[in-house]
Amino acid sequence: MKIINLSARPEFKEQVTDWLWQAFGSENSRDFFASVVQSSLSGADLPQTFIALEGERLAGTVGLWRCDLVSRQDLTPWLAALYVDKDYRSRGLGQQLQEFLQEHSRRSGFSELYLYAEFTGYYERFGWRYIGDALDYPDKPVRVYKKSFS
Numbered sequence: 745m746k747i748i749n750l751s752a753r754p755e756f757k758e759q760v761t762d763w764l765w766q767a768f769g770s771e772n773s774r775d776f777f778a779s780v781v782q783s784s785l786s787g788a789d790l791p792q793t794f795i796a797l798e799g800e801r802l803a804g805t806v807g808l809w810r811c812d813l814v815s816r817q818d819l820t821p822w823l824a825a826l827y828v829d830k831d832y833r834s835r836g837l838g839q840q841l842q843e844f845l846q847e848h849s850r851r852s853g854f855s856e857l858y859l860y861a862e863f864t865g866y867y868e869r870f871g872w873r874y875i876g877d878a879l880d881y882p883d884k885p886v887r888v889y890k891k892s893f894s
Contacts, residue, residue: 745803745837747844750793751785760793760805763827780807780825789852790821794844796828796837804828806841808849813860815879816888821849823859823891842870850893857893860886 750756764777784793784807796804805827812822823845828837849857860878861867864887868874872889880886 745796745798745840747794747796747841750781750795750805751787753795753797754785756795756802757781757785759802760795763805763829764825767827768825777825780809791824792848793825794841794848796832796841798832802829803832804837804841806845808845808857812858813878813886813888814881816858816860819858819888819890821854821857823857826859838866839870846891846893855892855894857891858888859891860888862886 750760761774761778761781764781765774769777780791781793784791790808790810792808794806794808795802805825806823807825809822809824810820811817812824813819823842826838826841828841846857859867859872860880862884867889872891875888875890878886878888
């Protein structure tokens with residue numbers, strides 16, 4: 745499995761957009777996810793989108809975003825939009841994407857990452873520390889996590 749920046753293989757941007765929209769979006773939010781994915785191709789520090797490839801097959805994606813939770817804009821950067829294709833689940837790819845993003849973030853000068861989830865039990869297995877509750881727009885309760893590294 746190879747993990748690379750989407751900017752090296754932009755032909756996958758539509759598939760990544762559709763995954764994110766279907767997994768995390770609502771009926772009318774595809775344009776939002778397309779905008780984030782397109783922004784990650786601009787060469788800016790943030791946001792960035794990474795993809796996991798098995799040969800030429802897209803297997804998963806993860807993002808490094810300035811902010812992924814409007815109610816907690818004081819926290820940055822965020823591990824965001826972690827998605828693994830159903831054919832690659834339960835094979836450790838989610839963990840590989842997390843570890844890749846942590847190492848990339850550390851090399852980029854960050855010493856911590858944040859994420860949020862609506863569920864418990866998954867991220868804790870990988871050393872993420874629950875730091876409190878917050879609201880996703882407009883009023884959905886979520887759990888906020890932090891991972892520190894050096």
